[in-house]
Amino acid sequence: YTSLSKILGAEIVNYNLREDNGWQPDFDELENMDLSRVRLMWTNYPNMPTGGNARRETYERLVAFAKKHNIVVVNDNPYSFILNDKPMSLLQVPGAKDCCIEFNSMSKSHNMPGWRVGMCVSNPTFISWILKIKSNIDSGTFRGIQLAAAEAYNTNTPEWHREANITTYRRRRDIAEQIMTELDCTFDPNQVGMFLWGKIPDKYKDCEELTERVLHEARVFITPGFIFGSNGQRYIRISLCAKDEKIQEALERVKLMNDNK
Numbered sequence: 070y071t072s073l074s075k076i077l078g079a080e081i082v083n084y085n086l087r088e089d090n091g092w093q094p095d096f097d098e099l100e101n102m103d104l105s106r107v108r109l110m111w112t113n114y115p116n117m118p119t120g121g122n123a124r125r126e127t128y129e130r131l132v133a134f135a136k137k138h139n140i141v142v143v144n145d146n147p148y149s150f151i152l153n154d155k156p157m158s159l160l161q162v163p164g165a166k167d168c169c170i171e172f173n174s175m176s177k178s179h180n181m182p183g184w185r186v187g188m189c190v191s192n193p194t195f196i197s198w199i200l201k202i203k204s205n206i207d208s209g210t211f212r213g214i215q216l217a218a219a220e221a222y223n224t225n226t227p228e229w230h231r232e233a234n235i236t237t238y239r240r241r242r243d244i245a246e247q248i249m250t251e252l253d254c255t256f257d258p259n260q261v262g263m264f265l266w267g268k269i270p271d272k273y274k275d276c277e278e279l280t281e282r283v284l285h286e287a288r289v290f291i292t293p294g295f296i297f298g299s300n301g302q303r304y305i306r307i308s309l310c311a312k313d314e315k316i317q318e319a320l321e322r323v324k325l326m327n328d329n330k
Contacts, residue, residue: 070111070145082107087300088268092121096130104138112159115148118297118306120260123149123157131159135168141195147174147187148262150231152238158190166192170199177263179221180234185210186218238263241309244316248291248307251323252279265307266294275302287326289319 071081084099086092094112112131114123123146135142142159149156159171170191176182189199245265249256254267273279276293283289292308294301309316 070113074109080106083298085300086116086119086121086298088119091124092116092119093124093127094131096134099134104140107138107140110135110140110142111145112142113145114157114159115146115151115153115261117148117262118264118292118294118301118304119266120257120262120264122153122155122259122261123159125157125161128157128159128162128165132162132165132169136164140168142169144169144171146171147177149173150178150234151261151263152235152242153261160190166190170195175218175221178231178234179218181218184214184218186214188222237313238309240313241311241316244313244320245307245309248316248320248323251320251327252283252305254305263309265309267305267307269303269305276305280305283323283326286329287319287322289322 074081082102084102085095087095110131114127115121131142131144134140144159146158149158159165159169170189172187172189174187175184176187189196191199242265246256246258249265249267252267253270253272255270256265256267260266269276269279276295280291280293283291292306294304294306297306311319
């Protein structure tokens with residue numbers, strides 16, 4: 070979420086997400102920061118890359134935090150329907166529309182990456198600000214895609230696509246968990262989303278040592294967690310976006326690497 074802020078010359082301030090706090094914001098820590106010039110706060114639940122799920126308590130505290138400090142909270146929520154039994158929205162909290170914006174994307178929930186179709190929900194004032202910019206920088210999305218997206222979001226449309234997605238991602242998740250186990254990594258089985266986030270064993274100095282070993286010995290690329298921030302130094306991420314046979318092949322290669330060590 071830093072790219073546009075950098076283009077605009079805004080100063081970016083990072084805040085901590087930690088495993089011991091369920092990858093939720095530490096509000097005591099936030100309150101101790103200098104918030105005098107903060108105008109916008111980005112959140113992402115269900116979280117990527119950690120798979121930490123949304124919590125009602127977190128959403129309620131975010132709304133209270135935004136109102137107290139006159140900050141607009143923007144929650145990116147594209148993973149809400151991926152392996153998640155209880156999808157939530159920040160806007161379920163009373164008063165959230167007054168100070169919050171929520172995004173969603175059909176690229177994740179409806180397998181439509183590249184179509185550039187998403188959803189933005191907020192109050193009329195915030196939406197008017199967004200439209201003022203987008204109407205000047207975006208060309209209109211092809212109407213056929215817009216109509217297809219509207220039908221897919223229609224509550225009367227059968228949910229077969231969602232059920233098919235859950236089945237597909239569950240299959241891949243089972244294989245990814247086996248890869249994590251083969252690498253002696255630990256993970257939270259309750260995480261949601263289309264990735265699996267795992268903590269590396271103590272025998273490696275950092276995640277890059279493990280991912281480089283797997284890359285060169287097994288010819289399998291696994292994402293090192295440090296690219297998502299300094300708190301990811303001891304974590305790796307496995308994507309569930311590859312086809313089943315590719316993830317299975319990765320598992321077999323990692324097993325062979327372990328057999329040859």
